[in-house]
Amino acid sequence: MCLSPSENISLICLRYYYLSIQPVSWQSLAAILLAGGLVAAYVRWEKGNKREEIRKQKSRTIGIASLGGEFTLTDHTGKVKTNESFLGQWIIIYFGFTHCPDICPDELDKLTAAIKIVDDLKKVPYKLQPLFVSVDPERDTPKQMAEYIKDFHPRLIGLTGTKEQVDKVTKAYRVYYSFGPKDSDNDYIVDHSIIMYLIDPEGNFKEYYGQNRSAKEIAASAVNHMLKYKAVNG
Numbered sequence: 001m002c003l004s005p006s007e008n009i010s011l012i013c014l015r016y017y018y019l020s021i022q023p024v025s026w027q028s029l030a031a032i033l034l035a036g037g038l039v040a041a042y043v044r045w046e047k048g049n050k051r052e053e054i055r056k057q058k059s060r061t062i063g064i065a066s067l068g069g070e071f072t073l074t075d076h077t078g079k080v081k082t083n084e085s086f087l088g089q090w091i092i093i094y095f096g097f098t099h100c101p102d103i104c105p106d107e108l109d110k111l112t113a114a115i116k117i118v119d120d121l122k123k124v125p126y127k128l129q130p131l132f133v134s135v136d137p138e139r140d141t142p143k144q145m146a147e148y149i150k151d152f153h154p155r156l157i158g159l160t161g162t163k164e165q166v167d168k169v170t171k172a173y174r175v176y177y178s179f180g181p182k183d184s185d186n187d188y189i190v191d192h193s194i195i196m197y198l199i200d201p202e203g204n205f206k207e208y209y210g211q212n213r214s215a216k217e218i219a220a221s222a223v224n225h226m227l228k229y230k231a232v233n234g
């Protein structure tokens with residue numbers, strides 16, 4: 001009987017031993033290599049995933065940190081307001097213009113509805129302060145803003161300014177706007193981003209809402225951020 005090579009030195013047995021185990025050995029080697037390759041591929045894939053996740057996280061953080069910032073504008077009563085004027089309040093900022101045919105009225109109606117939902121919730125310890133910033137300061141004087149905002153939420157504050165002031169705040173919020181050609185009545189359309197921004201009481205950007213978000217969704221998201229903030233800050 002042939003045992004393992006170390007236990008049996010007979011040449012016949014040695015030959016028998018290697019002949020009998022070699023094919024298996026090649027198969028196992030192939031299996032080991034294949035398994036090794038698979039493990040290496042998986043590790044590479046995992047590493048790649050982690051790197052991608054870190055990259056996404058970084059860009060998210062940078063994106064959030066740099067959104068919003070300092071501004072100086074004039075409200076619809078003619079008073080100067082800066083970003084600091086709203087510290088201590090949860091604000092929602094929307095950019096548009098009073099001559100906007102339908103999108104701005106629709107968005108401001110939606111904003112009004114969202115604020116009413118938040119106001120009606122007893123568990124929410126804050127009020128949302130809506131701000132409407134004009135991207136058409138030439139026509140949107142404080143007086144024009146005062147007239148326009150009457151149709152929406154009673155707390156809505158209209159903000160306008162010089163071209164430079166508006167450019168500064170739109171740049172800070174990465175809001176795009178572009179003037180269309182003037183028609184025979186000197187009327188024109190301003191193409192603009194349709195986004196609302198939620199800012200916490202410390203002036204930090206928290207969330208943005210595109211045109212596809214409903215009043216209910218905006219309210220739910222804002223409440224979620226408010227309750228989280230309350231839990232952390234008391």
Ligand SMILES: [Cu+2]
Nearest residue numbers: 096100103104
């Ligand atoms: Cu508009």
